Amino acid sequence: MGDTTEGSPGAAQSAQPDPDSGADDAQTRGFFARIFEALSPGDDALAPYSNGHGLSAAAGPILGMANLRRMRVExxxxxxxxxxxxxxxxxxxxxxxxxxxxxxxxxxxxxxxxxxxxxxxxxxxxxxxxxxxxxxxxxxxxxxxxxxxxxxxxxxxxxxxxxxxxxxxxxxxxxxxxxxxxxxxxxxxxxxxxxGDIEDEHDIDEARQWTREREGVYLVRAKTPLDEFESEIGLSLTDHEEIDEEEIDTIGGLIFMLAGRVPARGEVVLHPTGVEFDVIDADPRRIKRVRVRLPEARDH
Missing domain, CATH: 3.10.580.10 (CBS-domain)
Incomplete structure (x- = not known):
């Protein structure tokens, strides 16, 4: 089993070279340790941005590495x-x-x-x-x-x-x-x-927002524009009193509004029209992919 004593100063350090080996530091330090050291700003540089505001587009890559310092496992x-x-x-x-x-x-x-x-x-x-x-x-x-x-x-x-x-x-x-x-x-x-998101062979091709699995069943990215998907299925998903069309642009936003929160992976959210959203990939902060079943598909 893994070491259960976490958080010690040693845990934050990559493997150190043997002082007698003569090996160069840059060759012996861990890959991630070298990247982290080279690209992460110092604590002073991070201080103005600790609340996530004030970062320009040019600072994007630095912001990514900064997450390793300011974000926690939780x-x-x-x-x-x-x-x-x-x-x-x-x-x-x-x-x-x-x-x-x-x-x-x-x-x-x-x-x-x-x-x-x-x-x-x-x-x-x-x-x-x-x-x-x-x-x-x-x-x-x-x-x-x-x-x-x-x-x-x-x-x-x-x-x-x-x-x-x-x-x-x-x-x-x-x-x-x-x-x-x-x-x-x-x-x-x-x-x-x-x-950013790392796609694998099970994820939908970046060029496609959805994949039709069978009649009435789609595998859909949560960031898919709602109007485009509505055109695909020939059904309005926003023409209902409890849904504020002005507030949502994507499938993920619609599901969030229906559930009132970020639903967990495996949770099923039902739309007033009878459309079923099965959340198949999500984390505590956002929905990533859903399986959409139209009413006719649910009846079979």
Whole structure:
């Protein structure tokens, strides 16, 4: 299991070279540590912008790196309720189902409840050892476990990023003051605070705002302009008393207005017309992708 003593000064430092090795500092420091050091402004430079105002467009790249200093783990982690995890007692079929349902390649493993995590299971390890269908064998999940990091909500993102690099662990559980699991954060979540959303092969092509999966069912980016999608489906989504057309421009904005908050991943929001919005990708701050089911599709 990962080191549970977080937040110490050593955690914020990348691996230091052996003084007797003669190796150059720039070659031995961690990749992220060198970038962080080179591009991050000093504390004095950050002070005027600590509230997020006053940054010009030219300062954009610096603002991205500044997030590693001024943002904390609690700002980007997903809540416990949204964590996809499996029990240490899971069977082969249950493990396969968990990977398929979550769409993730790494899942936390717990014993009893999510508040007693024991490690990570990687889809690659499972596939290499048992094949994608398990080859009819009983799996030994304990033998496949990889260590987890355990971090406090207050840890700066830059500290966690360097710790993940040093220990080659891409996932961390956020632990509350009572030792329970409060949330989860991945290395992708951290990097997105610097470079923006990182799309993968499961995301919609940047050139397309939506993909039609079948008749009446669409996979849609939350930032899709509402009027364009309405033209696609031939249905008005704003012509209702409870919806203020002047206040919303995107699918994500419409869903936020209907729910009155940022809905969690897996939550379904129903529109007055009968259209169903299934939130399939979101974080605590924004909606990213939704599956839209028109009324005729829900009836089949």
């Amino acid at each position: 700002d980007v982690s997903i809540p416990q309720a949204d964590i996809h995890a499996v029990s240490i007692e899971a069977t082969k079929d249950e493990l396969v189902a968990a990977f398929r349902k979550s769409g993730k390649t790494r899942l936390p493993v717990f014993e009893g409840t999510i508040d007693t995590p024991v490690g990570i299971v990687n889809l690659k390890d499972f596939a290499l050892k048992y094949g994608f269908n398990g080859n009819g064998q009983e799996i030994d999940l304990k033998a496949m476990l990889r260590p987890l990091l355990y971090v406090p909500p207050s840890m700066p993102l830059g500290v966690l990023l360097q710790k993940m690099q040093a220990e080659r662990i891409h996932m961390a559980l956020v632990i509350d003051e009572y030792g329970g699991t409060d949330g989860l954060v991945t290395i992708e979540d951290l990097l997105e605070q610097v470079v």
